Amino acid sequence: MDDLDRRILNVLRRDSRTPYTEIAEAVGTSEGTVRNRVEQLVEDGTIERFTVTTRTGNIKAMIEVGVAVDVDTSAVSKRMTEWPEVDFVWQVSGEQDVVLVVDAADTAAVNALITQARELDDVVSTKTRLILDERRG
Numbered sequence: 001m002d003d004l005d006r007r008i009l010n011v012l013r014r015d016s017r018t019p020y021t022e023i024a025e026a027v028g029t030s031e032g033t034v035r036n037r038v039e040q041l042v043e044d045g046t047i048e049r050f051t052v053t054t055r056t057g058n059i060k061a062m063i064e065v066g067v068a069v070d071v072d073t074s075a076v077s078k079r080m081t082e083w084p085e086v087d088f089v090w091q092v093s094g095e096q097d098v099v100l101v102v103d104a105a106d107t108a109a110v111n112a113l114i115t116q117a118r119e120l121d122d123v124v125s126t127k128t129r130l131i132l133d134e135r136r137g
Contacts, residue, residue: 008038011023014136020034059107060102061104061128063099063110063126063127065097065117065125066124066126067123068123068124071122073091076098076120077091080117083113083116085109086102087103088101089101110130114126114128
């Protein structure tokens with residue numbers, strides 16, 4: 001990955017639906033070059049997926065999860081990615097091991113996710129933070 005790839009990715013991070021012609025203008029290259037670069041980034045696995053961010057009035061939260069020391073954190077994380085309300089699953093360093101970023105209909109749905117996490121044998125703790133405001137960089 002070179003500097004041009006990074007600049008293309010920066011545009012796509014802000015809006016993954018940006019037309020290739022606009023990206024090309026922003027990064028100073030041709031539309032064909034952008035198209036080829038994006039296709040290559042997808043093929044290489046650098047771009048895993050294109051996603052949508054919504055403003056639905058839902059409750060967004062971060063659920064921090066601690067797992068037992070002898071547990072495969074990747075396996076727990078993979079399981080949690082299958083939960084419908086989960087937008088992201090991050091393996092992190094620090095006091096907790098996994099952070100779920102969730103978009104749920106209401107606080108009851110967030111609470112149900114917390115309960116679902118706590119019911120996993122490998123989970124030893126949870127800590128939840130409601131997201132009050134969100135800005136894009």
